Amino acid sequence: MELGILLAVLVGLILFSVYRYMKQRRILKTLDEDTFRQGYRKAQLIDVREPNEFKGGHILGARNIPLSQMRQRLVEIRKDQPVYLYCQNGARTARAALLLHKKGYSDLNQLKGGFKKWGGKIKKS
Structure with missing residues (x-):
């Protein structure tokens, strides 16, 4: 019985992860550096x-709106213009995109x- 519950929870987590991944791919375009550079x-x-990461070095012209503050700072981001996001490796960007899309x-x-x-x-700042 416990094994069945554990298995159901595991399957649920896997399905949820797949759903979020597919949604992220649908709402967020991943651009190579050249394409990103042409549009940003x-x-x-x-x-x-x-x-602290931003001060250590950032793309010239970028604004720092940390994922941890994004919900409170949405008024700083216009809906009528493209949004180009980046983080260190892409994980936080995906979470930010899900929030913005919502x-x-x-x-x-x-x-x-x-x-x-x-x-x-x-x-560097």
Whole structure:
């Protein structure tokens, strides 16, 4: 009986993970560095890492709106312009995109591989 419950919970977690992954792929475009670079100047470039990570180096022109503060700072992000997101490797970007999508944002993009794969200009604070 306990094994059956454990198995049901495990299957439920797997199905939920697959659902979130598929939803993320549907709402968030993953762009290679060249494509990201071509579009981010005409968009809202948002670094969702924490302030200490941002100060250590960020893409030139990015605004720091950490994932931990995003819910409170949504007024800073326009719905009528593309949103280009990045974090260190992509995990926080996906969570930020799910939140933004839920709040009505539609043109969501992320940098493939995150900041650690960025080869362009950076700024340190």
